[in-house]
Amino acid sequence: MAHFPDTPGFTGVLRPLRIECDIHDLEVEGEVPAELDGTFHRVHPDAQFPPKFENDQFFNGDGMISLFHFRKGKVDFRQRYAQTDKWKIEREAGESLFGAYRNPLTDDPRVEGMIRGTANTNVMVHGGKLYATKEDSPPLLMDPLTLETFGYTDFNGKMKSQTFGAHHKIDPKSGNLCNISYASTGLLTRDCTYLEVNPQGELVLETFFEVPYYAMLHDFGLTEDYVVVHVVPIVSSWDRLRAGLPHFGFDTKLPVWLGVMPRRGEGRDMRWFKAPKTVFASHVMNAFNDGSKVYFDIPQAEGNSFPFFPDVDGKPFDPIASRPYLHRWCVDMNSKKDEFESVEQLSPMIDEFPRIDERYVSQPYRHGWMLVMDPDMPMETAGSRASGFRMNKLGHIDHATGEQKSWWAGPSSMIQEPCFVPRSATSPEGDGYLIALVDDLNTNYSDLVILEALRIEEGPIARLKLPFRMRSGLHGNWADRSKLRG
Amino acid sequence: MAHFPDTPGFTGVLRPLRIECDIHDLEVEGEVPAELDGTFHRVHPDAQFPPKFENDQFFNGDGMISLFHFRKGKVDFRQRYAQTDKWKIEREAGESLFGAYRNPLTDDPRVEGMIRGTANTNVMVHGGKLYATKEDSPPLLMDPLTLETFGYTDFNGKMKSQTFGAHHKIDPKSGNLCNISYASTGLLTRDCTYLEVNPQGELVLETFFEVPYYAMLHDFGLTEDYVVVHVVPIVSSWDRLRAGLPHFGFDTKLPVWLGVMPRRGEGRDMRWFKAPKTVFASHVMNAFNDGSKVYFDIPQAEGNSFPFFPDVDGKPFDPIASRPYLHRWCVDMNSKKDEFESVEQLSPMIDEFPRIDERYVSQPYRHGWMLVMDPDMPMETAGSRASGFRMNKLGHIDHATGEQKSWWAGPSSMIQEPCFVPRSATSPEGDGYLIALVDDLNTNYSDLVILEALRIEEGPIARLKLPFRMRSGLHGNWADRSKLRG
Numbered sequence: 001m002a003h004f005p006d007t008p009g010f011t012g013v014l015r016p017l018r019i020e021c022d023i024h025d026l027e028v029e030g031e032v033p034a035e036l037d038g039t040f041h042r043v044h045p046d047a048q049f050p051p052k053f054e055n056d057q058f059f060n061g062d063g064m065i066s067l068f069h070f071r072k073g074k075v076d077f078r079q080r081y082a083q084t085d086k087w088k089i090e091r092e093a094g095e096s097l098f099g100a101y102r103n104p105l106t107d108d109p110r111v112e113g114m115i116r117g118t119a120n121t122n123v124m125v126h127g128g129k130l131y132a133t134k135e136d137s138p139p140l141l142m143d144p145l146t147l148e149t150f151g152y153t154d155f156n157g158k159m160k161s162q163t164f165g166a167h168h169k170i171d172p173k174s175g176n177l178c179n180i181s182y183a184s185t186g187l188l189t190r191d192c193t194y195l196e197v198n199p200q201g202e203l204v205l206e207t208f209f210e211v212p213y214y215a216m217l218h219d220f221g222l223t224e225d226y227v228v229v230h231v232v233p234i235v236s237s238w239d240r241l242r243a244g245l246p247h248f249g250f251d252t253k254l255p256v257w258l259g260v261m262p263r264r265g266e267g268r269d270m271r272w273f274k275a276p277k278t279v280f281a282s283h284v285m286n287a288f289n290d291g292s293k294v295y296f297d298i299p300q301a302e303g304n305s306f307p308f309f310p311d312v313d314g315k316p317f318d319p320i321a322s323r324p325y326l327h328r329w330c331v332d333m334n335s336k337k338d339e340f341e342s343v344e345q346l347s348p349m350i351d352e353f354p355r356i357d358e359r360y361v362s363q364p365y366r367h368g369w370m371l372v373m374d375p376d377m378p379m380e381t382a383g384s385r386a387s388g389f390r391m392n393k394l395g396h397i398d399h400a401t402g403e404q405k406s407w408w409a410g411p412s413s414m415i416q417e418p419c420f421v422p423r424s425a426t427s428p429e430g431d432g433y434l435i436a437l438v439d440d441l442n443t444n445y446s447d448l449v450i451l452e453a454l455r456i457e458e459g460p461i462a463r464l465k466l467p468f469r470m471r472s473g474l475h476g477n478w479a480d481r482s483k484l485r486g
Numbered sequence: 487m488a489h490f491p492d493t494p495g496f497t498g499v500l501r502p503l504r505i506e507c508d509i510h511d512l513e514v515e516g517e518v519p520a521e522l523d524g525t526f527h528r529v530h531p532d533a534q535f536p537p538k539f540e541n542d543q544f545f546n547g548d549g550m551i552s553l554f555h556f557r558k559g560k561v562d563f564r565q566r567y568a569q570t571d572k573w574k575i576e577r578e579a580g581e582s583l584f585g586a587y588r589n590p591l592t593d594d595p596r597v598e599g600m601i602r603g604t605a606n607t608n609v610m611v612h613g614g615k616l617y618a619t620k621e622d623s624p625p626l627l628m629d630p631l632t633l634e635t636f637g638y639t640d641f642n643g644k645m646k647s648q649t650f651g652a653h654h655k656i657d658p659k660s661g662n663l664c665n666i667s668y669a670s671t672g673l674l675t676r677d678c679t680y681l682e683v684n685p686q687g688e689l690v691l692e693t694f695f696e697v698p699y700y701a702m703l704h705d706f707g708l709t710e711d712y713v714v715v716h717v718v719p720i721v722s723s724w725d726r727l728r729a730g731l732p733h734f735g736f737d738t739k740l741p742v743w744l745g746v747m748p749r750r751g752e753g754r755d756m757r758w759f760k761a762p763k764t765v766f767a768s769h770v771m772n773a774f775n776d777g778s779k780v781y782f783d784i785p786q787a788e789g790n791s792f793p794f795f796p797d798v799d800g801k802p803f804d805p806i807a808s809r810p811y812l813h814r815w816c817v818d819m820n821s822k823k824d825e826f827e828s829v830e831q832l833s834p835m836i837d838e839f840p841r842i843d844e845r846y847v848s849q850p851y852r853h854g855w856m857l858v859m860d861p862d863m864p865m866e867t868a869g870s871r872a873s874g875f876r877m878n879k880l881g882h883i884d885h886a887t888g889e890q891k892s893w894w895a896g897p898s899s900m901i902q903e904p905c906f907v908p909r910s911a912t913s914p915e916g917d918g919y920l921i922a923l924v925d926d927l928n929t930n931y932s933d934l935v936i937l938e939a940l941r942i943e944e945g946p947i948a949r950l951k952l953p954f955r956m957r958s959g960l961h962g963n964w965a966d967r968s969k970l971r972g
Contacts, residue, residue, distance in 0.1 A: 001518060001559050002511045017953045021507030025488045025535065025580070032487060049511065073487050074580075094511070094560075444930045444955075467503045468954035469930075 004047075005054035013414070013441060014058065017046050017471040023077040026068075030462035032450065033433065035423055036070040039144055039484065040435055040448075041123040041130060042416070042476025048087055049096045052108075057101035057246065057308060062087050063120035063132055063140075064471070065147055068435075068448055068464065075448075075464050082119035082132045082140055083149035089114065102136055102236075102247035104187065115152060121166035125479035126177045127201035128486025133166045135182065135218065144484050155203035161193040162186065166475070167219040167283070169361045175199040180229060182217040188236060190214050194227050194267065201486070209267030212257050216248055221287025221296050222263075222362040226333075228287045228296050229259040229270075232280060234309055249312035250304035252278050258331055258340070260294055273331040273338050280305045285326065285354035288364045292334040293341070297368070299324035299352045300343075323350040323373065326397065347404055349395045350375060353417040357429050357453075358477075367430035368397045369418050369453065372406055391415050394436060396456050405457040409449075412442040414472070420453055421478045430454050435478070437470050444469040490533075491540035499900070499927060500544065503532050503957040509563040512554075516948035518936065519919065521909055522556040525630055525970065526921055526934070527609040527616060528902070528962025534573060535582045538594075543587035543732065543794060548573050549606035549618055549626075550957070551633055554921075554934055554950065561934075561950050568605035568618045568626055569635035575600065588622060588722075588733035590673065601638060607652035611965035612663045613687035614972025619652045621668065621704065630970050641689035647679040648672065652961070653705040653769070655847045661685040666715060668703040674722060676700050680713050680753065687972070695753030698743050702734055707773025707782050708749075708848040712819075714773045714782050715745040715756070718766060720795055735798035736790035738764050744817055744826070746780055759817040759824050766791045771812065771840035774850045778820040779827070783854070785810035785838050786829075809836045809859065812883065833890055835881045836861060839903040843915045843939075844963075853916035854883045855904050855939065858892050877901050880922060882942050891943040895935075898928035902956070906939055907964045916940050921964070923956050930955040 004010040045061025063082035068075050081087055089111060090097050098116055099106025107116075117137025124131050129150070130142040138159065141150040153159075161184035169178045176196040185191040190213065196205035211217065211231050221228035233254035236247050256275035261267065282305070285297040303321030304311060311317070326347040331340055350373035356365055372393035392413045395406045409415050418436035434453040439446045446469050449460035490496040531547025549568035554561050567573055575597060576583050584602055585592025593602075603623025610617050615636070616628040624645065627636040639645075647670035655664045662682040671677040676699065682691035697703065697717050707714035719740035722733050742761035747753065768791070771783040789807030790797060797803070812833040817826055836859035842851055858879035878899045881892045895901050904922035920939040925932045932955050935946035 002513045003515075004513055015953070016513055018513070019505075019507050019509050019953050021505050023505050024577070027488045027490055027502055027504070029489075091510070467501070467505050 002050055004050045005056070007054050009056055009058060013472065015471075017044075017064065017468070018048065019468065020080050021078070023467070026075045026077050027465040028075070028462055029465065030450075030460065032070065032073045032075060032462050032464070034073040036421060036433065036450075037072075038070055038478060038480040039125065040068040040070070040419060040476060040478050041125065041144070042066050042437070042473050043082070043120055043123045043132065044471045044473030045118065045120040046471055047096070048081065048090055049094070052096050052099045052106065058472075059120070060101040060118070061120055062118050063134065065123055065130075065132060065142070066470070067145070067147060069145065077466065078147055080147035082142065084117050084119050084140055085115050085152070086111070086118060100244070100247070102187070103241045105241050106244070117152070120474065122168070122475040122477075124168050124177070124477040125483050126168070126170070126197065127199050128484060129201060131168070131177070133164060133168075135166045136163055138162070139164045144479065155197070158203040158206070159195065160184075160206060161195065164195070165217070165220070169222040170358060171196070171222065172359055172361055172363065176204065178222050178227070180217060180220045180227070182211065183214070184208065188214050188238060192217060192229070194261065207267040209259070209261065209270045211259070212272065213254060218282050219284045221284045223287045223289040223294060224362055225263055225289050226294055227261045227263060228294060229261075230281055230284070230296070230298065231257040231259065232282070233278060234306065235312070246309055248306070248309040250280070250306065250309055251312045252315070253313070254278065256281070258296065258329060260331060260333060271333065271338070273340055275329070275340055276343060280322070280324070283352060283354055285368050285370070286356045286361060286365050288362060290364070292332050294331050294333065296329040296331075297346065297354070298327060298329065299354060299370070300327040301325070305352075323375075324352050325349070326351055326354065326368070326370065346399070347395070347397055349404060349406065351395055352391070355418055355420055357420050357422060357432070359422065360429055365429065366398060366400045367454070368399065369420060369434055369456070370395045370397075371415055371417060374408065394418055394434065394451070394456050396454070407451065407456045407459055409438045412440050414439045414441060416470070416473050417475055419476055419478050425480070437473070439469050439472070441469075446470040488536055490536045491542070493540050495542060495544060499958065501957075503530070503550065503954070504534065505954065506566050507564070509953070512561045512563050513951040514561070514948055515951065516936075516946065518556065518559045518561060518948050518950070520559045522907060522919065522936075524556055524964060524966040525611065526554040526556070526905060526962060526964050527611065527630070528552050528923070528959050529568070529606055529609045529618065530957045530959030531604065531606040532957055533582070534567065534576055535580070538582045538585045538592065545606070546587040546604070547606055548604050549620070551609055551616075551618060551628070552956070553631070553633060555631065563952065564633055566633035568628065570603050570605050570626055571601050571638070572597070572604060586730070586733070588673070589727045589730075591727050592730070603638070606960065608654070608961040608963075610654050610663070610963040611969050612654070612656070612683065613685050614970060615687060617654070617663070619650060619654075621652045622649055624648070625650045630965065641683070644689040644692070645681070646670075646692060647681070650681070651703070651706070655708040656844060657682070657708065658845055658847055658849065662690065664708050664713070666703060666706045666713070668697065669700070670694065674700050674724060678703060678715070678753075680747065693753040695745070695747065695756045697745070698758060699740060704768050705770045707770045709773045709775040709780060710848055711749055711775050712780055713747045713749060714780060715747075716767055716770070716782070716784065717743040717745065718768070719764060720792065721798070732795055734792070734795040736766070736792065736795055737798045738801070739799070740764065742767070744782065744815060746817060746819060757819065757824070759826055761815070761826055762829060766808070766810070769838060769840055771854050771856070772842050772847060772851050774848060776850070778818050780817050780819065782815040782817075783832065783840070784813060784815065785840060785856070786813040787811070791838075809861075810838050811835070812837055812840065812854070812856065832885070833881070833883055835890060835892065837881055838877065841904055841906055843906050843908060843918070845908065846915055851915065852884060852886045853940070854885065855906060855920055855942070856881045856883075857901055857903065860894065880904055880920065880937070880942050882940070893937065893942045893945050895924045898926050900925045900927060900958070902959050903961055905962055905964050911966070923959070925955050925958070927955075932956040
């Protein structure tokens, strides 16, 4: 019987959703632009069965994948679980068998040696397949429209890494999906890989590198000439796992490193630059290089942003220090010193979940969007339980003019990661729409809002109305109809 | 594009739901009794596409069927549209083609002559099939577990009536499904039928009778020896349809009739008794006879209870007079006069949606349950838009002792029609559970609550939690596992 814990991780804003559904032709307020022709996929963790431990981590839930399918101004909605190996054996058993987040020591013996992935972190269409990913496991392939699960792939045995990252960049020139993995030779190892998968779905590049210490490598940067990897001390060890501590903890004693590897090089060519101080940073807005100078744009906080991955030395969580602000890091591959050239704050907005016009991945770019925290909302409410933040604004930054704008979704709202959709394949950078789920914590309904991306301050031009509140999610991506074919 | 009207019929409490879904192993508070082994089906109207007219009737929506499947203390949830002929051709067209409620004059020419049914009124398992019914059309057969639609049936050409009622009684002796239809030879006709379908799904009895005037014959009574039909002046005419008025109106100038026909007789044996005054009455709790005396228990209101079917002479809707109270009507087949013997009020509770232990259909019985209106809740809120009432209590009446009990679901709640489930096939009358959907209009979540049927005042022993608020519905029924087989 499905008795979920009466804990903040499974009640209130994080109440389980667990619904697999279809809604034909979603109810809409306003007009959906007819040029929106394709799919928006996003994912959230949503435990299929009550967890083995009542303090279960939000990130430990099974991946529940949502699809908004846009066609001729109409939008169909579908939601399905990613049927991972874990999901299947637990469905068969009728209960949870896998234990704590990234801690196989807590698993039921029946699942020993199985892939622990939940496919709950990101979803992206590539080569006609939906890649549902979590960074501790290989990619799970699904049908982008039916959401049928095909299963994990190792690219016909070609991929040597045991894992595949959750944040991909599509190289605008080759069309390759670029990815970094970590813990590639086993849990807690320092081995990582850089991988590229071509539009036909073939693994065409995999090269190993080693990080200075094991850490959560959640995202990375790609430039025209370089792969850029930030190592931030969200760390772990077998000691932590044996002690039953949360997998990750934050270690302010360790430095932050930025690794830069030539695109056509190998892992051993990775050069490491040491940051001027230890900060917290996770998602990358974009990166680009101007000759030897490498620019890396990322929300950066003075202290740990993840209260659920506490300080390893017991320092209390500092909500003010946890606030991230968009920064630009710069290193120079011609420099003799292994130090940063500069760190510059780009925005006064408390921001995370940065997005861009993805056609400009790896390139100099002008426009960025992000979720913005309203500092007047108490940290202890709502989404803060999951993310440390209560994001209820969308922000836009114009790097060319410095102009910054935002749209506030209202006091009872929480916004999920936005996604940019170009008006057409040939429209200029930033000309298009920003879409995002807005969850109302009072009414418990969610809308997918559509805004003019360069005029977000005017608010939504359309709201696609869901008849329930979507659970807080992680990442998602748009795919143009042309991408849905294999 | 699905732009629903910004009217009370499609906003607030009546916001469209339109979700087809599966939830495996519903989250539960409390413990689901393991002896609950079977299915609870219920239905609500939920327009697939925005209606052709913005003042569209609640009862005009497409049937959306919910299934709670109980097994070993776990409950799976499924919800699907009844795929009526109307639903299919509209899905194909991508828009509404049928017009106003029971007014074919407002239809798109493309659907002329098609069955207009929506299967939105009642769902009951019989002979291993789910009968999804609306009283203006034949029964739609579906699979009780997959909710796949098989289509309309006329019982291999045997059924001569064009319609089939929405309220069935399973005769506890024969196991036959007993039913009355009206408008049996065409819209607005006074021709009706009494029908019986055996447990093998064969039509074994159909006999025609005529009512004194065309009226909404929504329910009826069955006793050991008689079929009992109440005719209440919820009337219509081609003039109304041509004028674009709501199909039905309430005509206080017409008398209320109670028709009584011997079970083994024919329609022409129907004898009509005239009620002492014109009242409003709709759903029947139960009926039984003691020799020639026929007892008929029904909530009765002094005035019209359906604000959406207004008085034909323009009399304003009277919310106080609209309140129904359980009454017992009695007629004597040995009487020389065509008048009632007595009308007795049985409860001070404002009640509707009466239910019983269905093993006692047609028999003298002791226990009844119903939805009860909290008179302190303003009429103008919530459910009143659909039903004229805001039902937020469950009531129990013990006819043997006169004792009456109730459970209040709380100020922001609305309750949907309850259903009694016996503890076992052999347990005494009333020994079992009462199940009902409780919708919270503040949080917009619904729970299926389970109460001890003879101790409802103690409140739920379990709550099955849905991650959305169910749309207001009509009727539903329990089927023991043994009934699910054909």
